[in-house]
Amino acid sequence: MFSRVSILIPCYNAERWICQAIKSALNQTYSDKEVIVLDDGSTDKSLEIIKNFGNKIYWESTSNQGGNVARNRLIQLSTGKWLQYLDADDYLLPNKVEKQINFIAKVPQADVIYSPSLFEYHRDGKSWQEFLPIPAPHDPWILLARWYLPQTGSPLWRKQAILDVGGWKDDQHCCQEHELYLRLLMARKRFEYFPESGSIYRQWSESTVCKRNITEIHYQRLAIEEKIEHYLETRGELTQLRRNAINQARFECARMIWLYNKQWATEVISQIHRNSSNFMPSGKAAPVIYRFAYKLFGFNMAEKLAQYKRNANIK
Numbered sequence: 001m002f003s004r005v006s007i008l009i010p011c012y013n014a015e016r017w018i019c020q021a022i023k024s025a026l027n028q029t030y031s032d033k034e035v036i037v038l039d040d041g042s043t044d045k046s047l048e049i050i051k052n053f054g055n056k057i058y059w060e061s062t063s064n065q066g067g068n069v070a071r072n073r074l075i076q077l078s079t080g081k082w083l084q085y086l087d088a089d090d091y092l093l094p095n096k097v098e099k100q101i102n103f104i105a106k107v108p109q110a111d112v113i114y115s116p117s118l119f120e121y122h123r124d125g126k127s128w129q130e131f132l133p134i135p136a137p138h139d140p141w142i143l144l145a146r147w148y149l150p151q152t153g154s155p156l157w158r159k160q161a162i163l164d165v166g167g168w169k170d171d172q173h174c175c176q177e178h179e180l181y182l183r184l185l186m187a188r189k190r191f192e193y194f195p196e197s198g199s200i201y202r203q204w205s206e207s208t209v210c211k212r213n214i215t216e217i218h219y220q221r222l223a224i225e226e227k228i229e230h231y232l233e234t235r236g237e238l239t240q241l242r243r244n245a246i247n248q249a250r251f252e253c254a255r256m257i258w259l260y261n262k263q264w265a266t267e268v269i270s271q272i273h274r275n276s277s278n279f280m281p282s283g284k285a286a287p288v289i290y291r292f293a294y295k296l297f298g299f300n301m302a303e304k305l306a307q308y309k310r311n312a313n314i315k
């Protein structure tokens with residue numbers, strides 16, 4: 001038997017988007033649902049817009065305490081067995097919840113149903129969408145290490161699974177879903193991949209939580225990589241594929257860190273080679289010429305050559 005789904009929308013200063021977010025929740029084709037909105041101390045017209053929906057939704061307003069505090073309060077307000085989180089500047093396709101709920105019948109022990117997202121970009125008065133696939137293998141440990149597990153609105157979450165691990169971490173200001181994914185995996189919660197996309201993730205501002213402090217983002221991501229590695233190693237589950245994924249993620253962080261903190265970047269690369277002396281980067285972050293320089297001269301020289309190429313605008 002299908003279960004109620006609680007669609008939970010935390011909102012802070014999202015007057016431009018909140019109406020569409022709520023409408024996309026109300027318009028879900030899955031009938032057994034409730035829509036709950038928490039205004040997290042907005043100073044714009046968000047709360048006024050929320051109130052206009054009347055008794056179609058349940059809403060609450062609090063002082064500004066941050067996204068994860070709001071998400072935890074929304075859990076407390078919810079009555080559903082399954083949770084659909086929806087950030088106030090994103091929206092859902094009409095059959096998103098129904099399709100994922102139907103899929104649960106095939107995997108009744110699942111705790112997280114995760115799917116690809118559609119990214120919607122807004123720049124210079126134009127908007128366009130891009131499908132962001134989740135590549136195989138669909139090993140959630142590898143996907144978490146590579147930062148391929150999707151943003152908050154893509155999964156359908158079993159409420160009890162989140163409660164079992166203590167909810168969202170109140171003081172986690174970035175990498176919030178990744179930190180939660182880690183605790184769910186460490187608690188042996190079951191992740192299942194559903195290939196159809198139903199969530200729209202807007203990319204419209206450089207001042208959002210996930211982009212505001214790049215140093216903190218890199219620090220938190222590398223901390224999560226460290227915890228993944230330690231947990232899997234202590235359990236004898238650190239396969240070569242998983243180790244490779246962790247090291248590739250560290251390398252990609254190091255490339256970005258090198259632009260503003262060369263010493264830290266070098267330390268990250270040294271950590272990789274202490275664990276895997278034969279590590280060689282791959283993928284788009286390491287084009288053929290870069291890999292050649294990395295192999296011959298090392299990370300710092302490869303980065304200096306890459307910087308020279310950028311400065312000279314060499315294609």
